[in-house]
Amino acid sequence: MTTGHDEGANRPETGRPRWIVGADGIGVRSWSGEPVEMPTGRLHAVDSAGFLVGRAVCMAPVVLLDPADWRWPDDTGDEWPRCWICHALTR
Numbered sequence: 001m002t003t004g005h006d007e008g009a010n011r012p013e014t015g016r017p018r019w020i021v022g023a024d025g026i027g028v029r030s031w032s033g034e035p036v037e038m039p040t041g042r043l044h045a046v047d048s049a050g051f052l053v054g055r056a057v058c059m060a061p062v063v064l065l066d067p068a069d070w071r072w073p074d075d076t077g078d079e080w081p082r083c084w085i086c087h088a089l090t091r
């Protein structure tokens with residue numbers, strides 16, 4: 001018989017909210033002469049629930065980007081066009 005409990009299984013996530021980044025689509029672009037998959041359209045923010053169903057916080061269907069390469073920017077930046085609805089919802 002065991003009396004142990006699954007302690008630690010429900011560890012609450014603490015710290016900053018992290019958004020996964022999604023895009024309207026994925027296209028192949030030439031980058032330094034090599035084909036590289038790049039997002040097309042705008043970037044969207046995706047939360048953990050949206051991650052499961054592939055929808056951004058603005059409810060648009062998105063292609064999820066690699067979290068290792070893409071972070072949802074907290075500050076304004078012009079490097080990539082962002083969905084203004086997601087921008088407003090993540091502030």
Ligand SMILES: [Zn+2]
Pocket residue numbers: 043044045056057058059060083084085086087
């Ligand atoms: Zn969006």
